[in-house]
Amino acid sequence: MSAPRLLGPAEVRGLVAELDLRPTKQRGQNFVIDPNTVRRIVRESGVGPSDVVIEVGPGLGSLTLALLEVAGRVTAIEVDPVLAERLPRTIAELAPDQAAAFEVVLADALRVETLPGPPPTALVANLPYNVSVPVLLHLMSLLPSLERGLVMVQAEVADRLAARPGSKVYGVPSVKAAWFADVRRAGAVGRNVFWPAPNVDSGLVYWTHREPPTTTVPRARVFELVDAAFAQRRKALRGALRGLGVTEEHLTAAGIDPLTRGESLAIEDFVRLAEAIG
Template sequence: MPVTLLGAAEVRALAADLGVTPTKKLGQNFVVDANTVRKIVHLAGVQAGEHVVEVGPGLGSLTLAILETGAEVTAVEIDHRLAERLPATASAHGVPQGALRVIDEDALRVVQLPGEPEVLVANLPYNVSVPVLLHFLETFRSIVRGVVMVQAEVGERLAALPGSKVYGAPSAKAAWWGTWRLAGTVSRQVFWPVPNVDSVLVGFQRTDPLGSETERALTFRIIDAAFQQRRKMLRQALAGVLGGSAAQASAALERAGIAPTARGEELTAAEFLRIARAHSPEPR
């Protein structure tokens, strides 16, 4: 029996049956278009036999499209009603037993997943998309690639390169884990309810970490400080992190080969790491 997908009428019927009204607090906008979820799965390159982790499966539209490929899915859902119903929905749509596992938990608190998922595919809640992405990349090193749907503004930041107007802390932190690209746009009309923001698809491919976990923690602190005061020169913006004064920050920046008069938006993740190493070198 082939896996079948949800249509718009069934999405609304499922929500009504569960007494679910999509909420802004949880960032819930359910996809009601089968072509869109198939497009996401295609762009992620999901293959039969792969293990995919999905965050925020909701009523199951994207979940079923992933399962349609013959992949296994571990779905993490914070809404108890949705988490409880999803296995029954999957079974009713032809999903083989054992192909879907549901974790009823806040994605930001998940630190263990069954098996070792290789792919992350998700329609991420707008309000927590960047924290969830960074948490999953940090926590689950088995994830090597993925495609996520996020608010357009967030997606543009994730994929931005140094020098871009939208390059910021999310851009630099995401680059620690791999390469990012804008993979496509998504019409507002494929969602229920229709959101008041545009969405994009962002793809990523993991690369080797730029440094150690200790170095990452310091590098991310430096990145945060640089972009909290992005109009200031680094010698001023980083004073609090690099010793307490602009002079100490300047010295660390010069050791790293970075101009103290530069600004955070000019630097790559690797250059932020150089600053961290110049400030607090690890034994080698």
């Protein structure tokens, strides 16, 4: 079985010209033109022949082709109908032996509720930067079969996702991602591997699934507390959470100093607080 041919600068520009594309910032359309980068992403993700991979925003297929070199199956979610229609033909032309293991879903990843095929085991994607965190959290929630993932996001967002309590960049993305997974930074990606080049740096985030906290409180209630705690992050929790009816007694019952700030709390602390409120 022959390996897929990957997309380089000439192939990307050829496809863009053929489709008369005008890459939009709104959809985060910055196409990877460096085969070494997509192979690095796939290598860092650790996916193999037993994996069913979900990819979001495949675009012209740069990362898709690299995933098909090693993964058992790839399902790509693409919101742009022009790109979604062209992608199967690109796979058939450059990876004919793997075409049967590929499927594209024309959908908005933020709103997708079901996906075809067997339960996915990994998420590997160059996520659209303007919606990267909501997409990641939605798919982690929707697809509990996901064991791990590697996503490329804006460098600043990568720092936030992987931040620990007490860090200056620790915030809502850090806490909510920790409900679903253990997250770490997995490297940086330069701007010159994209066309058109973005005006921000990129970073890789690797995560492994972990069981959500054991609690009878709905996740939405816990996340409501998280949002409020960081809406005015310089405020002590007794003030930041007052609008939700949280009292100093609630905080004390949860073992939390009322004068502390949200940036010092782990996801387990927010769960305890939600339980104390009842």
